[in-house]
Amino acid sequence: MWVSLTGDHEFARVQLYTKWADLDATIDKDPKLKDQAADLARISLHIIECTSSWRRDIEVVNPDLSLPDTGPDLPKLIRVLVTQVRPDKVHDYLDLQKNAILPAVQKSGAKFYNFAEKRFGEPTPEFVSVVGFSNWADLDDTIGAEKGLGKDGYQALLSQVRALIVQSEYIIYRYEPDESYLPAPTPPPAAK
Numbered sequence: 001m002w003v004s005l006t007g008d009h010e011f012a013r014v015q016l017y018t019k020w021a022d023l024d025a026t027i028d029k030d031p032k033l034k035d036q037a038a039d040l041a042r043i044s045l046h047i048i049e050c051t052s053s054w055r056r057d058i059e060v061v062n063p064d065l066s067l068p069d070t071g072p073d074l075p076k077l078i079r080v081l082v083t084q085v086r087p088d089k090v091h092d093y094l095d096l097q098k099n100a101i102l103p104a105v106q107k108s109g110a111k112f113y114n115f116a117e118k119r120f121g122e123p124t125p126e127f128v129s130v131v132g133f134s135n136w137a138d139l140d141d142t143i144g145a146e147k148g149l150g151k152d153g154y155q156a157l158l159s160q161v162r163a164l165i166v167q168s169e170y171i172i173y174r175y176e177p178d179e180s181y182l183p184a185p186t187p188p189p190a191a192k
Contacts, residue, residue, distance in 0.1 A: 082168065093161075
C-alpha cells in the first residue's frame with residue numbers, strides 16, 4: 001500500500017503478477033485462503049464503503065527499460081511520473097527512454113526505477129516511470145535522470161521530451177509497510 005503525499009489524496013494498492021493468468025485467481029479458487037475468505041470479504045466490503053471512487057490501472061513493467069528488481073527492499077518514497085505520449089511519437093519516446101533517460105537514472109545511482117506502459121483503459125499511450133528515494137531532503141539534491149544529467153543536460157532532455165508528449169504529472173507516494181503484505185521470497189531452486 002502506498003499513500004499519495006501530493007495531488008489528490010489517494011491510496012494505491014500495488015499487486016505484482018508474473019503472468020496474465022495470475023489475474024484469474026480469486027479467493028474462491030485459492031485453497032490457501034479458504035480460512036480467511038470471510039475476513040477478506042468483510043475487509044473488502046469495508047474498503048468499498050469508505051471509498052469515494054476507485055480505478056484499476058494495469059501496467060506492464062518493461063524490464064529492459066528499468067533497473068533490476070530490488071526484491072522486498074522497497075523505498076520509503078517514490079516519485080511517479082505519469083506521461084501521456086503522442087500516439088505518433090511512442091517509438092521516439094521509447095528510444096529516448098532507452099538511450100538517454102535510463103542511462104541517466106543509472107548514472108544517478110538510483111537503486112529503484114521502474115518503467116511501465118499502461119495497457120488498459122487509457123485513450124492515449126501512457127507510460128509510468130517510478131524512481132525511489134529515502135526522504136524529502138533527497139529532492140534538494142535532485143534524483144533520477146535530473147541527478148544523472150545535471151541541470152543543463154536535464155533541461156536539454158526536457159526539450160526533447162516535451163516534443164513527444166501530450167502531458168505529464170508527478171505524484172509522490174509514501175510506502176505504508178504496516179498496511180502492506182509482501183509474500184515470502186521464493187527460495188532458489190535446489191542445487192543438483
